[in-house]
Amino acid sequence: MATSTAVSTGMHSGQLPRYSPVGLLLLSLVVMGGLFLVFLLAGMTAAYNITGAIFFGLVLWVVVTYVASLLVEGSRRATDRLVTALVCTAFGIALLPLISLLFTTITRGAARFDVAFFSESMRNVTDSGGGAIHAVVGTLEITLAATVISVPVGLLAAIYLVEYGRGAIARAITFLVDVMTGIPSIVAGLFAFAFFSLITANAGYRAGFGGAVALSLLMIPIVVRSSEEMLKLVPMDLREASYALGVPKWLTVVKVVLPTALAGIVTGVMLSIARVIGETAPLLLVAGYTESMNYNLFDQRMLSLPVFVYTQLTQPGPNQQDFFNRAWAGALTLILIVLLLNVIARLVARFFSPKLAR
Numbered sequence: 001m002a003t004s005t006a007v008s009t010g011m012h013s014g015q016l017p018r019y020s021p022v023g024l025l026l027l028s029l030v031v032m033g034g035l036f037l038v039f040l041l042a043g044m045t046a047a048y049n050i051t052g053a054i055f056f057g058l059v060l061w062v063v064v065t066y067v068a069s070l071l072v073e074g075s076r077r078a079t080d081r082l083v084t085a086l087v088c089t090a091f092g093i094a095l096l097p098l099i100s101l102l103f104t105t106i107t108r109g110a111a112r113f114d115v116a117f118f119s120e121s122m123r124n125v126t127d128s129g130g131g132a133i134h135a136v137v138g139t140l141e142i143t144l145a146a147t148v149i150s151v152p153v154g155l156l157a158a159i160y161l162v163e164y165g166r167g168a169i170a171r172a173i174t175f176l177v178d179v180m181t182g183i184p185s186i187v188a189g190l191f192a193f194a195f196f197s198l199i200t201a202n203a204g205y206r207a208g209f210g211g212a213v214a215l216s217l218l219m220i221p222i223v224v225r226s227s228e229e230m231l232k233l234v235p236m237d238l239r240e241a242s243y244a245l246g247v248p249k250w251l252t253v254v255k256v257v258l259p260t261a262l263a264g265i266v267t268g269v270m271l272s273i274a275r276v277i278g279e280t281a282p283l284l285l286v287a288g289y290t291e292s293m294n295y296n297l298f299d300q301r302m303l304s305l306p307v308f309v310y311t312q313l314t315q316p317g318p319n320q321q322d323f324f325n326r327a328w329a330g331a332l333t334l335i336l337i338v339l340l341l342n343v344i345a346r347l348v349a350r351f352f353s354p355k356l357a358r
Contacts (some may be wrong), residue, residue, distance in 0.1 A: 014072060014073055014074065015072070015073055015077075016068060016069060016072055016073060020068070021065060021081070021084075021085070024061055024064050024065055024068065025057075025058075025061045027064075028057045028058070028060040028061035028064060029053070029054065029057035029058075029061075031057070031060065032053045032054075032056045032057035032060060033053045033057065035053075035056075036048060036049055036050075036052060036053040050099065050100065050103050051096050051099065051100040051103075054092065054096060054099065055093065055096060058088075058089045058092045058093065059089070061085060061089070062082065062085045062086060062089055065081055065082070065085045066078055066081065066082045066085070069081040069082075102335070105328060105331050105332050105335060106332060108324075108325070108328040109325075109328035109329040109330075109331060109332030109333075110329075110332075111325045111328070111329070112325040112326050112328070112329035113329045113332060113333075116129065116130075116131050117131040117132055117133075117326070117329050117333075118131060118132070118133055118136065119131060119133055120133060121133055121134040121291060121292060121293050122134070122291040123291050123292045123293075124291075125291070126317055127317055127318065127319050127322055128319065128322045129322075130326065131326075132305065132308050132326065132329070132330050132333065133293065134290070134291070134292060134293040134294065134303050135303045135304055135305045135307070135308035135330065136305060136333065137293065137295065138208060138287070138294065138302040138303045138304045138305075139277065139304045139305045139306075139334075139337070141208060141295070141297055141302070142208050142211045142212045142215065142283065142287065142297070142302065142304055143212075143215065143273060143276070143277050145208070145209060145212035145297055146211075146212040146213075146215035146216045146219055146273075146276065147219070147269070147273055149212065149213065149216040149219075150215075150216040150219035150220045150223050150272070151223060151269055153216075153220055153223075154219070154220045154221075154222075154223025154224045154227060154272075155223065155227050155265065157173060157177070157220075157224045158223070158224050158225075158227035158228040158231055159227075159231065159253060159257075159258075160173070161173060161174065161224075161228055162228055162231040162232055163231070163249070163253055163257070177220075177221045177224050177225065178221075180217065180220065180221040181221040181222070181225070183217065183218070185214075185218060185279050185281050185282050186281040186282065186285070188214045188215075188217040188218055188282050189211075189214045189281055189282025189283070189284075189285040189286050190285065191214070191217065192210045192211070192213045192214035192217070192282065192286045193205065193210065193214075193285055193286045195213070196209075196210045196213075196286070205286075206286065206287060206288035206300070206301045207286075207287065207288075207297065207298055207299060207300065207301070207302065208287050208294070208296075208297040208298075208301075208302030209297045209298050210286035210287060211282060211283040211286045211287030211302070211304065212297065213286075214279075214282035214283070214285075214286050215276045215279060215282065215283075218275070218276045218279065218282075219272045219273070219275070219276050222268065222271070222272035222275060223268060223269055223272050225268075226264070226265070226267070226268025226269070226271065226272065227261075227264075227265050227268055229264075229268075230261040230264030230265050230268065231257060231261050231265075233261065233264065234256075234257050234260045234261050238256050238257070238260060239252055239256065239257065242255075242256045263348055263349040263350075263351075264349065266345065266348040266349070267345040267346075267348065267349045270341050270342065270344060270345030270348070271342070271345060273341055274338045274341045274342060277306075277334070277337065277338060277341075278305075278306050278334055278338070279306060280306040280307055280309075280310050283304045283306060283307050284307050284310065287301065287302045287303070287304060287307070288301035288302070288303075289301060289303060289307055289311055290302065290303050291303075305330050305333060305334045305337075306334065308326075308327075308330050309327045309330040309331050309334070312324070312326045312327035312330065313327045
């Protein structure tokens with residue numbers, strides 16, 4: 001009876017409780033978080049170091065997990081738990097830059113993340129106040145125009161490579177797409193600036209549409225590659241079944257292949273948008289900088305959020321903190337836009353993907 005009782009209890013049976021790793025992890029993070037808070041209150045650090053607290057909390061968790069398992073379960077099981085903890089710790093450390101980025105941006109950007117920031121521009125503002133509504137509108141218009149240019153070109157190129165492309169032409173297109181993938185963003189901006197300067201005979205050309213063309217050069221290879229991979233995943237049986245019914249190839253692509261790969265294609269498009277929406281160099285070169293609202297993509301300068309953040313940080317006024325607060329608020333807004341795009345991509349992939357029969 002005593003033996004069976006000992007076996008039924010977690011600690012005395014030579015096995016840690018089921019949720020002990022999670023409990024020890026939370027305990028380690030709380031201990032290190034409290035220790036770093038003590039450092040902050042004692043004046044040993046200028047700000048709370050959440051990255052350091054998480055890092056040393058993970059290290060403490062590895063040590064505590066191994067020691068606890070060694071004392072209770074023996075060396076063999078302790079070694080297994082040690083390796084598992086090290087793998088999880090490596091994953092946590094890989095996330096530390098992202099955690100630090102989000103924490104810093106949120107804490108510093110919250111000071112100006114208010115109604116005025118999204119309802120006012122920087123026109124006639126030299127110190128405090130002002131907002132970034134002109135930059136938000138410019139970012140959305142330029143990115144939308146770049147998407148309108150990139151998606152048809154990239155999708156049609158992917159359809160050609162998968163469904164029709166054979167021989168030297170297909171290999172040449174694939175090679176050029178690979179080259180475009182590695183083009184620096186400033187080169188795309190220089191190309192757009194030179195192109196519109198030539199066709200408009202205006203050496204000082206600045207407009208939002210030029211920035212959209214520059215971004216489209218960066219988006220097209222991503223759209224081509226992602227769409228190409230999604231189209232390749234469509235089973236050949238679906239195509240052959242459509243051909244057997246006498247459906248032409250172009251109609252098979254439109255009615256069978258594209259709907260089947262729609263979720264993946266949309267996800268790739270969303271990710272390409274998230275990739276270029278934060279570009280600064282081409283927009284600073286082609287779209288330019290302005291402190292006023294401009295809704296016209298084809299006339300006058302148009303500001304974007306990346307350029308807004310850059311100018312606020314590099315060209316502060318007498319009261320630098322106001323400019324820095326606006327820059328951090330702009331960076332937080334940009335992160336939220338990218339986050340929203342990724343959420344939309346996940347939802348599209350979930351609801352529009354083909355439903356497989358169980």
